[in-house]
Amino acid sequence: MAASTKAVQPNVVQPVEAPKPGARASFTRMDQSTRDEWYTIGRATVDIQANVAERMLHMLRSFDDLYVGFRVSQLHHALQTATMARRANASDEVVLAALCHDVGKYVSIANHAAIAAEMLRPYVSDDTYRIVLTHQDFQGRHYFEHFGKSSSLRDKHRSEPWFSLAERFTDEWDQAAFDPSYPVLPLEEFAPLVRQAFARYPMNF
Numbered sequence: 001m002a003a004s005t006k007a008v009q010p011n012v013v014q015p016v017e018a019p020k021p022g023a024r025a026s027f028t029r030m031d032q033s034t035r036d037e038w039y040t041i042g043r044a045t046v047d048i049q050a051n052v053a054e055r056m057l058h059m060l061r062s063f064d065d066l067y068v069g070f071r072v073s074q075l076h077h078a079l080q081t082a083t084m085a086r087r088a089n090a091s092d093e094v095v096l097a098a099l100c101h102d103v104g105k106y107v108s109i110a111n112h113a114a115i116a117a118e119m120l121r122p123y124v125s126d127d128t129y130r131i132v133l134t135h136q137d138f139q140g141r142h143y144f145e146h147f148g149k150s151s152s153l154r155d156k157h158r159s160e161p162w163f164s165l166a167e168r169f170t171d172e173w174d175q176a177a178f179d180p181s182y183p184v185l186p187l188e189e190f191a192p193l194v195r196q197a198f199a200r201y202p203m204n205f
């Protein structure tokens with residue numbers, strides 16, 4: 001993605017003719033590609049950006065029947081975490097992180113924190129990225145002992161500027177968001193936030 005973004009940045013030479021919507025490159029090997037073809041790819045990349053938010057919402061909706069042994073579905077857990085964050089007056093970015101922090105479970109439960117963090121990374125601050133990336137180290141306080149693992153993994157992040165928010169994120173919201181009787185806000189309530197967050201292609205990422 002980084003290579004294609006360079007093709008649409010304003011400080012590089014523009015193509016003779018602007019690529020048309022729906023146009024495709026014709027090369028069969030990258031080492032035979034042309035600058036104009038990369039403009040075509042760059043334009044298409046920007047044009048489909050709106051799909052990113054819809055895919056994120058689709059993944060969250062699909063968690064409606066993903067329980068993985070928990071009492072509530074992963075959709076309820078995401079909504080409860082985000083609802084608790086919003087009701088605690090967290091910033092929109094932190095509410096977004098609360099909603100999406102486990103979305104990596106769509107493809108890998110073992111590596112879900114890193115996957116979710118990297119999906120969010122171009123659209124959020126570094127602090128928020130780090131909170132999502134490390135949230136299992138913080139969650140571990142509440143259950144890692146049952147797996148013979150250290151429950152103090154969060155301590156290695158103690159000097160970080162985002163440490164106190166990460167503690168709040170996990171201790172007040174994430175680890176407490178497994179209550180089927182908690183009145184969560186519906187996913188559609190958060191949809192505008194998701195669409196706004198992912199609306200722009202991250203040109204400088």
Ligand SMILES: [Fe+2]
Nearest residue numbers: 077101102174
């Ligand atoms: Fe979680």
